[in-house]
Amino acid sequence: MTMSDNPDAIPILNGRRLLLGVCGSIAAYKAADLASKLTQAGAQVDVLLTEAATRFVSPLTFQSVTGRRAWTDADLWGPEAHILHVELGRGADLLVIAPATATTLARLAHGRADNLLALTALAVRCPLLLAPAMDAGMFEHAATQENLRTLQGRGATIAGPGEGRMASGLVGRGRMLDPVELVGHIRLTLGAGGPLRGRSVVVTAGGTQEPLDPVRVLANRSSGKQGYALAQAALDRGAAVTLISGPTGLTTPQGARRIDVETASALQQATLAEAGKADVLIMAAAVADFRPATVSGDKIKRGSGGLTLKLEPTEDILRAVGEAKRKGGRPSVVVGFAAESRDLIANAGAKRIAKGVSLMVANDITAPGAGFGVDTNRVTLIGADGAPQNLPLLSKAAVAEVVLDRVVDLLSKVS
Numbered sequence: 061m062t063m064s065d066n067p068d069a070i071p072i073l074n075g076r077r078l079l080l081g082v083c084g085s086i087a088a089y090k091a092a093d094l095a096s097k098l099t100q101a102g103a104q105v106d107v108l109l110t111e112a113a114t115r116f117v118s119p120l121t122f123q124s125v126t127g128r129r130a131w132t133d134a135d136l137w138g139p140e141a142h143i144l145h146v147e148l149g150r151g152a153d154l155l156v157i158a159p160a161t162a163t164t165l166a167r168l169a170h171g172r173a174d175n176l177l178a179l180t181a182l183a184v185r186c187p188l189l190l191a192p193a194m195d196a197g198m199f200e201h202a203a204t205q206e207n208l209r210t211l212q213g214r215g216a217t218i219a220g221p222g223e224g225r226m227a228s229g230l231v232g233r234g235r236m237l238d239p240v241e242l243v244g245h246i247r248l249t250l251g252a253g254g255p256l257r258g259r260s261v262v263v264t265a266g267g268t269q270e271p272l273d274p275v276r277v278l279a280n281r282s283s284g285k286q287g288y289a290l291a292q293a294a295l296d297r298g299a300a301v302t303l304i305s306g307p308t309g310l311t312t313p314q315g316a317r318r319i320d321v322e323t324a325s326a327l328q329q330a331t332l333a334e335a336g337k338a339d340v341l342i343m344a345a346a347v348a349d350f351r352p353a354t355v356s357g358d359k360i361k362r363g364s365g366g367l368t369l370k371l372e373p374t375e376d377i378l379r380a381v382g383e384a385k386r387k388g389g390r391p392s393v394v395v396g397f398a399a400e401s402r403d404l405i406a407n408a409g410a411k412r413i414a415k416g417v418s419l420m421v422a423n424d425i426t427a428p429g430a431g432f433g434v435d436t437n438r439v440t441l442i443g444a445d446g447a448p449q450n451l452p453l454l455s456k457a458a459v460a461e462v463v464l465d466r467v468v469d470l471l472s473k474v475s
């Protein structure tokens with residue numbers, strides 16, 4: 061299946077060959093969801109179950125969600141046995157073991173090859189990602205900790221476990237991470253060697269809130285979705301990402317360092333401090349242009365009659381970044397956004413020059429399916445050279461992919 065006929069495809073996962081090892085833990089049922097999510101994103105997922113895993117969940121479950129044969133120890137003695145582990149590992153991009161039990165961690169740490177999964181883990185040369193799941197006491201045990209350290213020392217990535225309620229009814233650290241979190245870890249591992257490896261990218265996202273009194277704020281309709289998608293696309297290309305975020309209910313993309321801000325002035329402070337150290341700034345935040353001239357310490361009473369607010373302008377953060385860049389040279393690439401309700405190309409083009417940005421992502425906020433709150437966006441990219449690039453109505457994730465490809469290209473030209 062190609063990207064064009066799979067609307068759920070995620071480029072960093074699409075067409076990748078993943079091996080998913082499943083061990084005997086109650087969390088094995090969550091591995092079926094993980095296999096399903098990875099398959100939907102376009103990955104080719106080969107599942108290997110240990111004997112104990114088959115007691116919790118059937119190979120048929122995995123076959124049904126991946127559309128591919130799932131392998132068990134019974135296959136070790138079948139006709140393909142002599143090459144099975146080598147064949148499975150050939151060309152694999154990543155071996156994920158989720159859930160990884162204490163027994164399997166011990167097997168791997170000691171290089172034992174006494175089941176199909178352990179055998180394959182020795183045969184493959186791709187990165188290894190382990191998602192432990194076990195009782196908290198077992199996880200904390202010195203033997204398990206030592207095995208994890210050994211595996212980490214050899215380059216394995218350990219994802220989790222998280223805190224929470226375990227099958228025993230006890231609460232502690234031993235829960236396998238949720239499939240969505242594991243997909244984030246998988247993206248991070250697969251993207252590590254990408255074109256933005258060694259680059260730092262700062263993304264601002266969401267809207268700002270300007271306090272009026274202890275309970276009220278002046279805000280805007282920004283959901284933060286486009287900015288978060290841009291942060292994820294930068295992570296998928298191997299960048300170190302700092303996400304400066306206004307208030308949103310969104311989950312931080314795995315691997316991003318997040319700084320929370322509320323007001324335009326806090327956003328400015330954080331952005332100037334971070335952008336001065338970064339290679340790229342993507343200014344997707346919807347910054348308030350005005351704030352109340354005075355903030356009431358007490359709740360403003362309804363009183364009788366109306367209320368007139370006096371507003372003062374906030375700082376133009378992009379302009380300030382542009383000035384700092386002229387002095388210090390950083391960040392090398394600045395991407396701005398332009399929300400326009402008329403004369404999109406002319407207004408956004410003028411804004412690009414006035415704010416000194418490398419690439420402007422312009423959107424017509426009156427266009428259907430574009431802008432605030434929705435999952436789609438229709439934008440035009442305006443750079444210093446070439447004609448504006450009109451993109452069709454796309455998911456915000458797809459817009460982020462195109463923007464980050466342009467960033468990679470711009471970076472290659474400046475350094």
Ligand code: CTP
Pocket residue numbers: 324343344345346347348349374375376377378379395396397398399400411
């Ligand atoms: N921006 C900024 N600081 C502000 C306001 C906006 O850095 N105080 C940034 C936004 O994050 C965006 C770009 O400037 O990347 C353009 O924002 P937009 O709201 O389209 O433009 P404004 O500068 O606010 O101009 P206008 O409202 O007059 O269109």
